[in-house]
Amino acid sequence: MRIPCPCCGSRDRREFTYYGASVFLDRPAEDAGLEAWDAYLHLRDNPAGVTRDLWYHDPCQSWIEVERDTVTHAILSTAPVARRRA
Amino acid sequence: MRYSGFRVFTQGLGGNKGWTPAWRRPDPKPDYDIVIIGGGGHGLSTAYYLARNHGLRNIAVLEKGYLGGGNVGRNTTIVRANYFLPGNSEFYSHSLKLWEGLERELNYNVMHSQRGLINLFHSDGQRDAFARRGNAMLAQGDDAVLLDRDGVRRMVPYLDFEQTRFPIYGGLYHPRGGTARHDAVAWGYARGADRLGVDLIQNCEVTGIDIQNGRVTGVQTTRGAIRARKVAMVVAGRSGQVAAMAGMRLPVESHILQAFVTEGLKPVIDHVISFGMGHFYISQSDKGGLVFGGDLDFYASYAARGNLPMVEHVMEAGMTLMPMIGRARLLRSWGGIMDMSPDGSPIIDTTHVDGLYVNTGWNYGGFKAVPASGWCLAHLMATGTPHPVAARFRLDRFRTGRGLMDEEGTGAQHNLH
Amino acid sequence: MTQTHRIPGKGLLIDRARPVRFTFDGVEVQGFHGDTLASALLANGQRMIARSFKYHRPRGVMTAGSEDPSALVEVLEGSQQTPNVRATTQEIHEGLTARSQNRIGSLRHDLLAVNDWLAPFFSAGFYYKTFMWPRAFWERLYEPAIRRAAGLGSLSGHHDVAVYEKAWAHCDLLVIGAGPAGLMAALTAARAGAEVILADEDVRMGGRLLSDQPAVGGLSGPDWAARTVAELAAMPNVRLMTRTTVTGAYDDGTFGALERVGLHVPAPGDLPRECFWRIVARRAILAAGALERPIAHPDNDRPGVMLASGLVSHVAKWGVNPGRVVIFSNNDSGLATARHLTAQGIEIAAYVDPRAIPVTEDFPVYAQATVTGTRGRHGLRDVAVTHAGGTSMIPARTLALAGGWNPTLHLTCHMNGRPVWEESLAAFVPKPGMVPGLSVAGAARGRFSTAACLADGVEVAGEVLRDLSLRPKKTPVPEAEDAPYAIAPLWAVDAGGRAWLDFANDVTTKDVRLAAQEGYASVEHMKRYTTQGMAPDQGKSSNVAALAVLAEATGQGIPATGTTTYRPPFVPVSIGALGAGGRAEGFAPQRLLTSDAKSRAMGAPMIEAGLWYRPSYFPRAGENDWRTACDREVAQVREAVGTCDVSTLGKIDVQGRDAARFLDFVYTNTMSTLKPGRVRYGLMLREDGFVMDDGTCARLAEDHFLVTTTTAAAGLVMRHMDFVHQAFCADWDVRLISVTEAWAQFALAGPKSRAVLASLGIRADLPFMGCTHIDLGGVRARLFRISFSGEEGYEIAVPTRYGASLFEALLSAVHAEGGCAYGMEALNVLRIEKGFITHAEIHGRVTADDVGLGRMVSAKKDCIGKAAAHRPGLTEPGREQLVGLMPVNQGETLSAGAHLYNERDLATRENNQGYVTSVAPSPTLGCWLGLGFVKDGRSRMGQVIRLDDGLRGHKVLVEICDPVFFDPEGGRMRG
Numbered sequence A: 001m002r003i004p005c006p007c008c009g010s011r012d013r014r015e016f017t018y019y020g021a022s023v024f025l026d027r028p029a030e031d032a033g034l035e036a037w038d039a040y041l042h043l044r045d046n047p048a049g050v051t052r053d054l055w056y057h058d059p060c061q062s063w064i065e066v067e068r069d070t071v072t073h074a075i076l077s078t079a080p081v082a083r084r085r086a
Numbered sequence B: 001m002r003y004s005g006f007r008v009f010t011q012g013l014g015g016n017k018g019w020t021p022a023w024r025r026p027d028p029k030p031d032y033d034i035v036i037i038g039g040g041g042h043g044l045s046t047a048y049y050l051a052r053n054h055g056l057r058n059i060a061v062l063e064k065g066y067l068g069g070g071n072v073g074r075n076t077t078i079v080r081a082n083y084f085l086p087g088n089s090e091f092y093s094h095s096l097k098l099w100e101g102l103e104r105e106l107n108y109n110v111m112h113s114q115r116g117l118i119n120l121f122h123s124d125g126q127r128d129a130f131a132r133r134g135n136a137m138l139a140q141g142d143d144a145v146l147l148d149r150d151g152v153r154r155m156v157p158y159l160d161f162e163q164t165r166f167p168i169y170g171g172l173y174h175p176r177g178g179t180a181r182h183d184a185v186a187w188g189y190a191r192g193a194d195r196l197g198v199d200l201i202q203n204c205e206v207t208g209i210d211i212q213n214g215r216v217t218g219v220q221t222t223r224g225a226i227r228a229r230k231v232a233m234v235v236a237g238r239s240g241q242v243a244a245m246a247g248m249r250l251p252v253e254s255h256i257l258q259a260f261v262t263e264g265l266k267p268v269i270d271h272v273i274s275f276g277m278g279h280f281y282i283s284q285s286d287k288g289g290l291v292f293g294g295d296l297d298f299y300a301s302y303a304a305r306g307n308l309p310m311v312e313h314v315m316e317a318g319m320t321l322m323p324m325i326g327r328a329r330l331l332r333s334w335g336g337i338m339d340m341s342p343d344g345s346p347i348i349d350t351t352h353v354d355g356l357y358v359n360t361g362w363n364y365g366g367f368k369a370v371p372a373s374g375w376c377l378a379h380l381m382a383t384g385t386p387h388p389v390a391a392r393f394r395l396d397r398f399r400t401g402r403g404l405m406d407e408e409g410t411g412a413q414h415n416l417h
Numbered sequence C: 001m002t003q004t005h006r007i008p009g010k011g012l013l014i015d016r017a018r019p020v021r022f023t024f025d026g027v028e029v030q031g032f033h034g035d036t037l038a039s040a041l042l043a044n045g046q047r048m049i050a051r052s053f054k055y056h057r058p059r060g061v062m063t064a065g066s067e068d069p070s071a072l073v074e075v076l077e078g079s080q081q082t083p084n085v086r087a088t089t090q091e092i093h094e095g096l097t098a099r100s101q102n103r104i105g106s107l108r109h110d111l112l113a114v115n116d117w118l119a120p121f122f123s124a125g126f127y128y129k130t131f132m133w134p135r136a137f138w139e140r141l142y143e144p145a146i147r148r149a150a151g152l153g154s155l156s157g158h159h160d161v162a163v164y165e166k167a168w169a170h171c172d173l174l175v176i177g178a179g180p181a182g183l184m185a186a187l188t189a190a191r192a193g194a195e196v197i198l199a200d201e202d203v204r205m206g207g208r209l210l211s212d213q214p215a216v217g218g219l220s221g222p223d224w225a226a227r228t229v230a231e232l233a234a235m236p237n238v239r240l241m242t243r244t245t246v247t248g249a250y251d252d253g254t255f256g257a258l259e260r261v262g263l264h265v266p267a268p269g270d271l272p273r274e275c276f277w278r279i280v281a282r283r284a285i286l287a288a289g290a291l292e293r294p295i296a297h298p299d300n301d302r303p304g305v306m307l308a309s310g311l312v313s314h315v316a317k318w319g320v321n322p323g324r325v326v327i328f329s330n331n332d333s334g335l336a337t338a339r340h341l342t343a344q345g346i347e348i349a350a351y352v353d354p355r356a357i358p359v360t361e362d363f364p365v366y367a368q369a370t371v372t373g374t375r376g377r378h379g380l381r382d383v384a385v386t387h388a389g390g391t392s393m394i395p396a397r398t399l400a401l402a403g404g405w406n407p408t409l410h411l412t413c414h415m416n417g418r419p420v421w422e423e424s425l426a427a428f429v430p431k432p433g434m435v436p437g438l439s440v441a442g443a444a445r446g447r448f449s450t451a452a453c454l455a456d457g458v459e460v461a462g463e464v465l466r467d468l469s470l471r472p473k474k475t476p477v478p479e480a481e482d483a484p485y486a487i488a489p490l491w492a493v494d495a496g497g498r499a500w501l502d503f504a505n506d507v508t509t510k511d512v513r514l515a516a517q518e519g520y521a522s523v524e525h526m527k528r529y530t531t532q533g534m535a536p537d538q539g540k541s542s543n544v545a546a547l548a549v550l551a552e553a554t555g556q557g558i559p560a561t562g563t564t565t566y567r568p569p570f571v572p573v574s575i576g577a578l579g580a581g582g583r584a585e586g587f588a589p590q591r592l593l594t595s596d597a598k599s600r601a602m603g604a605p606m607i608e609a610g611l612w613y614r615p616s617y618f619p620r621a622g623e624n625d626w627r628t629a630c631d632r633e634v635a636q637v638r639e640a641v642g643t644c645d646v647s648t649l650g651k652i653d654v655q656g657r658d659a660a661r662f663l664d665f666v667y668t669n670t671m672s673t674l675k676p677g678r679v680r681y682g683l684m685l686r687e688d689g690f691v692m693d694d695g696t697c698a699r700l701a702e703d704h705f706l707v708t709t710t711t712a713a714a715g716l717v718m719r720h721m722d723f724v725h726q727a728f729c730a731d732w733d734v735r736l737i738s739v740t741e742a743w744a745q746f747a748l749a750g751p752k753s754r755a756v757l758a759s760l761g762i763r764a765d766l767p768f769m770g771c772t773h774i775d776l777g778g779v780r781a782r783l784f785r786i787s788f789s790g791e792e793g794y795e796i797a798v799p800t801r802y803g804a805s806l807f808e809a810l811l812s813a814v815h816a817e818g819g820c821a822y823g824m825e826a827l828n829v830l831r832i833e834k835g836f837i838t839h840a841e842i843h844g845r846v847t848a849d850d851v852g853l854g855r856m857v858s859a860k861k862d863c864i865g866k867a868a869a870h871r872p873g874l875t876e877p878g879r880e881q882l883v884g885l886m887p888v889n890q891g892e893t894l895s896a897g898a899h900l901y902n903e904r905d906l907a908t909r910e911n912n913q914g915y916v917t918s919v920a921p922s923p924t925l926g927c928w929l930g931l932g933f934v935k936d937g938r939s940r941m942g943q944v945i946r947l948d949d950g951l952r953g954h955k956v957l958v959e960i961c962d963p964v965f966f967d968p969e970g971g972r973m974r975g
């Protein structure tokens, strides 16, 4: 499995560390309540098909949002997480 | 038809012509009291105990492929009761007791082999953690023995004790731990359930769950609509999709776990050995293949196949721990879809829909749970109250933080358990 | 033996000038250089070389390749012993020893051959129905007996110390298989300028051209192949890999491949036995040909029964003389084989074909006939042929089965793709796109004639080149035979007796039918119930026939029955090769401190910590156990001074205008109020509210912080902080980098630490929890005044390259003050005496409040983990809280991992009150001390509770106390 790092190009999967679904980017407010935090931390769409999830490219320290298919492992797009904010 | 050595003998004399089917192949009826979605280990044992312990008869198990074709037929078959957190302790202890009578209960040889499990440790800190676990096992009434380095060496002299990267300090030995033949467990429960009148319906995928006024009324399937008063979702790695049919998001992420088997070899490994530092564990099947595995591939997946990095990592760990297996050849590798929960422990519970039940979150360890899971889900469905040994397997524990069972201590990240 | 069964002048691969001696079952055998074990044994008239898995039937060589289901032997001795070696691929070499396996007694007189007589009781799945009584007999009697009888070869039990390697290769195009299709594909791509890797399992490239030897482009098959290979070898953009089997197709163009590097060399020296390749290819072409399949008929498994293609290969490549041959075929390629062999002077005693074919050949033809039995206990003697006129017994030494061809499409299935049934070929063929980027050419996709294969190689390569944006040059396709292929499927001949489908696992047609009869009627159930396809050959020669027999039994037809999945690897791969580099210290990187060499020289035993090695203690003369040394080190620290390498702690440099604000967000406490030149202890939560890590945070300048992490969590915290930054505040001005390896850092602890600093020329007027830059002999260094021991303490950090010399300097300075170096044991005692926590306590299930640090969670700001930490389950009474534990009777020892119970309660789960996380013998307080967690522990100070370590039979009464045992006011560390 190879992942195109937006910084470094196509790299073998062993250079990356996986976190989880990209809902981790949508952090609720401190006082959003139990339901919102439960949804954020635990509940998952867990799709069989296209998903977005978070990978860390250890060599360049970039967090990357990867759009990929959980059934075929095809990678559709990658983008740096930081771009959403910067 | 009852199985016995005598029957094997007489059938053999008669050219094996008289064996009858292990189960029927019924067409689905339009209406059942109870529908179990998923013909894996847990679905089949649930149906069996609903009939056996609670006298219920009008039950169907709906399986989208063939019985036992999911994780129950893909796992590395380790059966143990060595958990240390309340909730898990009593549940797996109960399960092991059921295992110990399973052949006779089912009249099917599931080859439950209590050959002993050794969990190795490699530092003082790990010893302390295993001691805590061992003491919890004793407090639960199960068995545990703390071995020092020489104790391990006496039992498994072929490990590399000179290896200094992660030297072997000792091991936690669980004599009643062992293995079983995975397919036989599914088939044994299937045959048992069928004999009690349960309809096992294969090639029948559930595509929708019917809900009216907050009550489940049946399911839609590839073989037509089926009405039911109670429905249980027992689909392991597919829990996310099936729950979505009822408008639910579960605290589950599906991941791949690979497993490996070598060509057949004469007996060399008599125990189950687990090497935590390398995320490697191994046993030898009765047919002679070394059966082993490691960690998840770590990315969410439904592919039921993995990639080389984990393959190689597992083999490297094997070479570190027991270099004698260098000349054994990997025959086959495959993957299963694991229902990973945020604390690594399972869920057996009701849902926000009346009559709809969920059984999920088995992670990489639900094979050993097959008997107790069915026992407890059947209890919940039949009596309306959780079975005492599964009372902590609640769906809302993540929201409330009450009674989390995070054996690994890695927190709410699904793939780290 | 004297190679009695060799045909003069034949044998493409053997060098008759180079005889080679080896042994088989202790008997010396001679072959030629270039022989395989199989060909050499056959050339010496030895047909029986193995016993079958279950019934222990005599078995011989069936094929000439890695797919052989029967010809498995053990080779070499001692730690070199290798089981389950295919005699058909193991090349012989001087000194090779080989043995038959899976027998008790000799190969000829195997005691377990009784199993064959008991076969009626050993039907498919019989073991599921018996051995259940009495229960205890399973582990003690039945299972050991089954295990001993099962299995094939054996491991030596010794460490495998041989050399294995792994490597990477990258290319534009990987061509798998160098038969006519593969060679043409490689040539076409190479001429167009693509970087090509051509891999072939065999010793020589050419595939079936070497065995069938059809004319190609006016040359003989082998000559054309040799010329083409030579052209490829001369091109700089081509890499040819022989003896290399591509074993698996993985995501994104990654392929696994096994190269047999040293297996055929008598004394490989430094050569690895095998090399496992990871080949990353932009595109790949599978040109792996097709595998012939047998026909199931009664007693079709005797030594001497071969596949027709295997026979042809042994004749062509190694000049093996098969004696009188009967061919049983249902298709045109079998007939062609009969003609081909006849032309080479081999006696075809009968050609048997169920089809109505014309009887106009130079050999006896039995049309509309089948083989219905064989005779010959240890090797084939007669073949029973049943035809319109009755049954004839035909004496023969070899029976060649030609049941048709299965495309070698296994790799295309490695990503769960399913092939489709092609009626005209009676075989499964791959669909396009089963593995992204992998195309299939030639026989592997059902193009069986030589001409079709050659043309297909060019065509498929052309398509691939266009995808790679390369232009194919015109590559003419050479002339070759283009015979049509007609087949009348015949899977099994029913004539009583047992007809083998899976030779490797002893699965007969009866077993498959029994599975169907008992309801194991889906193809996966049948496979699992009968074990068909689960042997070392993974069903290469049996899958299709078995499912055809099943389809017949269930009346479903083959397409509806479907096939089982092929899984990697294509051929079994040794664990040594896949795990190359993992042995001994190679498994994980070793991180060494700058003080490592000196510590070892001082006799310190080293222990592993987060991939680092740290000294456990520094024994002095006469100190024979850790305890004596540790007690002394602790005392010296408390009374004088000690030094300890603490470089393993993670160090993250945080800079930027928003650095303080950022740290406020990742830590529970407030860092923005910290003054430059000051250090603060910090606590970090995971987002789920539990403690993640702790450490210190030093403000070196207004916009510059240095934070430390625990050794084990260094990488985790780095990733976490990067995530928080990039995901939630990428627009803040903050930059993070790990500097763990950049600095060597040493702790000084003890009342005389200031004197040591002075002797090093460092002015130590730092306040407690202060930090500063210092000049250390011209080196810019850092000084922190922090303490993990409870004594006045400092940490000095220098760039890593000065670490070793600083350690030396510190050693002499502390010695001069009556101090010492101390190791992990003393460090642990010192911190337990002070109640400082480590990952033994922050084990992932504790909240800040559980460890008594609830007040560190600032109420004034949000931080990672704060919201989830407020969940009811994390805040309600009844949680286990960190406490100190002291034995009621001073002399008693404590043990970590023990559980805690109220004094008179039984040790059951229900009664559990907590557990012990860390213990230490405290020389300072003169008794053992423990840290642990107790339900509502902070409200139970002074209570006596029972420590119960059932595992080690140890029970002690302990008093619950404050976790800070020593100097609770902290006067000593503040100095």
Ligand SMILES: Cc1cc2nc3c(=O)[nH]c(=O)nc-3n(C[C@H](O)[C@H](O)[C@H](O)COP(=O)(O)OP(=O)(O)OC[C@H]3O[C@@H](n4cnc5c(N)ncnc54)[C@H](O)[C@@H]3O)c2cc1C
Pocket: B037, B038, B039, B040, B041, B042, B043, B062, B063, B064, B065, B066, B067, B068, B069, B070, B071, B072, B073, B074, B075, B076, B077, B078, B079, B204, B205, B206, B207, B234, B235, B236, B237, B238, B242, B257, B258, B259, B293, B334, B335, B336, B337, B338, B362, B363, B364, B365, B366, B367, B368, B369
């Ligand atoms: C490689 C590997 C190794 C493992 N090793 C161990 C081990 O050593 N010890 C251990 O205790 N556990 C182990 N496990 C875990 C264990 O196998 C699983 O936790 C357990 O089998 C899951 O429960 P199950 O048997 O009911 O699941 P499955 O067998 O997966 O059953 C779920 C069934 O639901 C069906 N289904 C899904 N969706 C639908 C639908 N819409 N309609 C109808 N049917 C549907 C599926 O086809 C499947 O048959 C391992 C797992 C794997 C993959």
Ligand SMILES: [Zn+2]
Pocket: A005, A006, A007, A008, A009, A057, A059, A060, A061, A062
């Ligand atoms: Zn990168």
